[in-house]
Amino acid sequence: MTTKSASETLERRSGPAAGSQGWSAAAERGDAPLLPSERLWGFKEFTFANSALAIATWAFLIGGAVGLFVGPKEGIAAIVIGNIFGVVLTALATTVMAGRYGVEQFVALRSQFGYNGSRLVYLLAVIVLTMGWLAVLAMMFGRSIDGLTALASGGEASPLGIKVAIASVGAILLTWFIVARGPTSIKVFNMIVAPALVLLMVAMLWLILSRHSFGDLMAMEALDPPFEDRHLNFIIAIEINMAAGFSWWPYIGNLARLTRNERTAFWPNILGIFGAAVLGEIVGLLAAVALGDSDPTIWMTQIAGVAVGVVALGFIAFANITSMANILYTSIVGLRQVGTEGLRRLGWGTILFGFCIIPLILVLAYPQMYDGFFIFLVWTSALNSALAGIGIADYFFLRRQRLDLRALHGPQEHGSYRFIGGFNPIGLVALAIGFLTYVWLFNPQTLDNVAAFRYLTASLPSCVIAGLVHYVLTRLFAHGRHWGDYPRG
Template identity: 40%
Template sequence: MAREHTGPGSILDVPDDATLNDLPLLPRERIWGFWQYSSVNVGLAVATWAFLQGAAVAYYVGAVEAIASVVIGYGVSVLLVSLAPCLPSAKYGVEQFIMLRSVFGTNGARVVMVAMSTVFAAAWAAVLAIMLGHGAVNLLNRIFGLSLGGDGAAVTTAALATIVLSWVILARGPVSVEHVSRVIAPALIVVLIGMSVLLFTKTSWSELTDLAPLAPEDDPHTSFMLAIELGIAGGFAWWPNLGNLARLTTSSRAAFWPNWIGVFGASVLAAIVGVFAALALQLDEPTDWMFPLGGVVLGSIALIAIGCANLTAILSQGYGSMVALRCGGGEFFRRLPWPMMGLAILGPAAVLVFFPAAVYDNYGRFLSWGAIFVAPLCAIQIVDYFVLRRARVDIRQLYLPWQTSTYGYWRGFNLVGFVSIATGAITYALILDPIDYVPSAIFPYVTASIPSFLVGGLTYLVLTQLITKPAGKGGHRGVETPVAAPRARSADRIGG
């Protein structure tokens, strides 16, 4: 039975058995066309992490170089993420981590899924909750004349309260998530527009372009490439979410191009506003911008809107990860009560907020730790799906036990896939140290994510040809199920 309709393109339009299980979505269960998915992407992309992205870029480059670096960086990674996992998930209506079974094996994909869902969701939740804590402290200090510290117990308390509130809302299910999220994106767009107007009221374009970066490298070219790398890594950070969103689209066109309107266009604009604010005010903390720009009244309203947006982002990330764990995390997660699923995602974040400076002040490193794995992972998916399989996957085999599945590989694990991720990750670490964030001599010419992507993909292609195919594993030579095969009644679906 379908859920009650709550508006065009609502996730609540999808039947219960489609939203909370891992079966392929039928055509009638796809709810987003081109413009609906575009609006969803805009709402997600115009989020407070764009301010953090802009502040990070402002460390290295001025206004003009920032525009170029953000456009280039996001352009590269959004293209790659739009190809994989968006197009495979949209074509077959299959959850993106289920699709990974064709690459890593039935059991191997589960390892990747659990690691990516829990680690990414917890890390982003902690960053956003700490940012909300900073905003709350700034608001209290300004209104009540307090002098609470930016990295002390007050920030941790507010961040922890945010995590607890997020868990309470998530424990009630997707209806609560949608009700909380419905008005936040438009409010944040208003904040962005207001910030832009106030910035250029106070600072002319020529003055803005004359401002120096906050903390550039000695070599300007290295600084520019670090800014590009931040953009690439920022785009890759969307990987855990976009495939499952694209799964709900009605066509491949609707799954691919809206990413350029939303994830690219809106993210670029929001990040550039963040760069301009950081440069004009010479402040790298986004919640410190609002009072200098808007005064007490407008600044307070902006901080409240940002706090609500942070909460919404945590809910969106958390809910997506919980559904992924429920669908593909195995019998343990399938039987876990929904509130406990929320605890599995947000519990680690609750620990991280006790170290606000270590988490929040290392945003660039945090992005690097994501890109170090996602860059080769995207390459492996693209090589496997477009080059080796010619965009055809036997989806029936995705749902069989590893003992009988074409994608069973070796006891459910494709070690070639994991070795390829490792070679890409090592390449990244050799070029840009993700711990100290110190670039090597070659970094200014190649970035770190692009070589990691190329090495990971090439390793997978070569090892598949030398090892996997001769061993008869992975179904690269098999006859594959047509796209229309899974379009049966829900009760008769694969694995049903």
């Protein structure tokens, strides 16, 4: 955002004589860095907030997908190993600088990719990811409603039928309506749904363990292993979970800027995001393998029976709305920072609706996406893992944990992050090389892989190589004030 547009934004909201309240409101929306005194979340509050984000229905889906590749014992190990790497590396790349400077994530990204490069990254990483998740979660809502009505009437569920399509469209429109009313309505939904979802997970775990002993569960086999080589299936399961961990990249930086300091910005991710996601995925994995189907809208009715199943499915259906509202809201807040002045002039509800059009098309034209959603998830890691590597290399090793707040928020056209026309070619080349490294090692579409994938995974090499390329090329070629103003010596 240019200085002019930022000041215009402020004036539209707070009037020409903006007082400290007006500046604080603008800072809260990402137009300026939040001061330490304006940041309200401590350790406990941030742990609750990101637990609410992580404890969501997608955890069931990811756990179920892991059960296709490996049995429960290897699956639990893959869930823990993949998520700890993904969450720690993503949190290092995004939350530490946000916790230190209170800066909006995509404003901070100008220091890595240039002021137009950060827009391109937003387009690639946030819009594609969020639109895909909105479609998948809407279809999960639709299938839950379809399963629920089938259970209640004694009929057959039809996952690709018209009822699912109508309910999925309804889910997206309901999400649009909730988010258009502002963050308070989302908070109310979170406060109800997150604790209830924890109770539901514990109840499901208890029901599964009451039917099968822990030993029996651990001895079960994968539902549909793609390869005879168990080690390769295990590494793919780890890769899926790393992708899940890296998939937080677009979201957690902007939550962490509301925390009081670096420690509070980083460590709650381990308890909240990692802990909650692991719990949900393990429930999804055990249920899928024990009951023979990875789709939570199917196994939930099998576990709980008709009466409890109807309640559980109804609840799961609306829990999806909470997840959708959270990611839609976060994405649109980021969009305001990277968007053009013309985009910012559009009303909040209009931008939201525009963002929902592609998910609406996906649920109507490509409902098969739901069954291969983990392929979509793993594709996103090809980008997110490289972004994490570049973020760590730039902030920790090249900038030595120092950001120039004046340059990030001041006029961009002649500032430190001009690079070439607002794009940092070094960061973008590093991103492309990281992406290509990933796809060379492991193709998420076909599961084709090279020998090194069996030992290294794909996300970790992509993260390391993108970071290394960014570091070396920046040291060699990024000289001068308009080339990022990197410290020398």
